[in-house]
Amino acid sequence: MDAQERGQERVRPRVVLGVSGGIAAYKACELLRRLTESGHDVRVVPTAASLHFIGEATWSALSGNPATTEVWESVHEVPHVRIGQAADLVVVAPATADLLAKAAHGLADDLLTNTLLTARCPVIFAPAMHTEMWENPATQENVATLRRRGAIVIEPAVGRLTGVDTGKGRFPDPVEIFDLCRHVLRRNGTAHGAAALPQDLAGRHVVVTAGGTREPLDPVRYLGNRSSGKQGYALARTAAARGARVTLVAGNTELPDPAGVDVLSIGTARQLREAVLKAARDADAVVMAAAVADFRPAVYTTGKIKKIDGAEPEPVTLVRNPDILAEISVERARPGQVVVGFAAETDDVLANGRAKLARKGCDLLVVNEVGEHKAFGSAENEAVILATDGTETPVPYGPKEALAETIWDLVALRLTGPAPESPV
Numbered sequence: 001m002d003a004q005e006r007g008q009e010r011v012r013p014r015v016v017l018g019v020s021g022g023i024a025a026y027k028a029c030e031l032l033r034r035l036t037e038s039g040h041d042v043r044v045v046p047t048a049a050s051l052h053f054i055g056e057a058t059w060s061a062l063s064g065n066p067a068t069t070e071v072w073e074s075v076h077e078v079p080h081v082r083i084g085q086a087a088d089l090v091v092v093a094p095a096t097a098d099l100l101a102k103a104a105h106g107l108a109d110d111l112l113t114n115t116l117l118t119a120r121c122p123v124i125f126a127p128a129m130h131t132e133m134w135e136n137p138a139t140q141e142n143v144a145t146l147r148r149r150g151a152i153v154i155e156p157a158v159g160r161l162t163g164v165d166t167g168k169g170r171f172p173d174p175v176e177i178f179d180l181c182r183h184v185l186r187r188n189g190t191a192h193g194a195a196a197l198p199q200d201l202a203g204r205h206v207v208v209t210a211g212g213t214r215e216p217l218d219p220v221r222y223l224g225n226r227s228s229g230k231q232g233y234a235l236a237r238t239a240a241a242r243g244a245r246v247t248l249v250a251g252n253t254e255l256p257d258p259a260g261v262d263v264l265s266i267g268t269a270r271q272l273r274e275a276v277l278k279a280a281r282d283a284d285a286v287v288m289a290a291a292v293a294d295f296r297p298a299v300y301t302t303g304k305i306k307k308i309d310g311a312e313p314e315p316v317t318l319v320r321n322p323d324i325l326a327e328i329s330v331e332r333a334r335p336g337q338v339v340v341g342f343a344a345e346t347d348d349v350l351a352n353g354r355a356k357l358a359r360k361g362c363d364l365l366v367v368n369e370v371g372e373h374k375a376f377g378s379a380e381n382e383a384v385i386l387a388t389d390g391t392e393t394p395v396p397y398g399p400k401e402a403l404a405e406t407i408w409d410l411v412a413l414r415l416t417g418p419a420p421e422s423p424v
């Protein structure tokens with residue numbers, strides 16, 4: 001290894017992947033591959049129980065580093081302290097109920113639990129267990145304790161569990177865990193001793209809408225739009241990383257559920273309205289990133305509309321959909337709730353945006369120019385965020401996550417009063 005390679009070696013973010021004893025350990029191989037392939041230096045620390053599912057050889061081969069379970073190996077290197085101290089991020093995936101309990105109580109009877117006690121960097125837990133174990137008050141209290149201390153505990157997914165049962169407790173999508181890891185590292189930096197991840201949305205409930213609505217004309221046709229949902233999903237992911245409980249109301253997207261986020265799927269504007277009004281009841285902030293259809297066909301034809309030889313097609317009559325943003329802005333579900341809208345404009349972008357901010361009555365309006373090759377479907381965006389106090393915050397062209405972060409910065413500034421869900 002020459003000096004340059006050694007230099008590169010030093011700057012690789014150091015990630016500890018803790019693996020505890022659940023069947024989802026095999027899915028952590030995918031997470032490990034993604035982390036190593038994207039340039040992270042990963043040290044896998046499996047628990048003894050997890051080796052029943054995936055052996056040490058797999059972790060060593062995939063990570064290129066030794067994978068040790070006990071504190072008694074390579075004792076001269078003091079691994080029980082050094083691994084945690086040197087890490088830029090610790091991610092425990094899967095995290096069993098037992099591991100969460102040990103972490104919450106500060107037990108340290110193997111290398112992983114010792115590492116958790118010595119880590120000064122952000123820690124992410126990706127739980128996987130049966131629904132009964134997840135919902136057990138003991139587990140829930142352990143999770144609350146860990147979150148209160150600043151750890152990110154991802155909400156498990158709902159779906160097929162080991163065997164034939166289904167429910168909450170499924171291991172979150174490894175791609176989503178990977179995205180969260182990268183996001184946390186990006187926010188936090190990799191320098192040893194960097195500041196802890198800002199958790200300025202901890203204890204807050206935020207509702208985000210994403211994607212686009214579809215208004216059916218008949219069983220096979222609909223009026224829709226070109227929204228991919230990427231901006232809304234970036235908002236949901238970044239809010240979760242900043243500690244919020246997130247409800248994502250998603251319309252017709254093909255994106256994987258963001259880790260740790262409650263996703264409600266909707267089809268039409270009226271379904272979106274119902275879901276948002278319900279979720280907003282206890283929300284601290286609502287961000288309406290979805291492209292909501294302003295109109296819907298006045299009549300839904302239950303059978304497929306057929307063409308009739310020689311006859312012109314019937315015109316389609318449209319009626320107005322409710323304006324959800326205007327409604328929730330006027331009738332705030334709770335005092336101090338912050339409401340954010342988006343304005344998709346093709347012409348006179350800023351002038352239309354300013355008029356729309358006044359018309360809708362929201363606190364912030366994210367104005368972006370849209371067109372065939374602009375904003376829709378792309379991973380990047382640029383915008384100006386208009387506020388009711390007259391401030392205008394331009395966000396240069398960049399990843400949708402960067403725009404999402406700026407939106408949350410401005411939302412966090414406007415949240416007043418203590419976080420209602422914070423433990424007292």
Ligand code: CTP
Binds near residue numbers: 290292
């Ligand atoms: N919106 C909404 N309900 C609707 C239409 C839009 O809540 N029926 C929300 C969108 O989620 C977005 C904002 O309103 O946050 C602005 O959407 P946009 O389509 O840009 O504005 P319109 O209200 O459709 O205004 P115009 O037709 O004048 O562009």
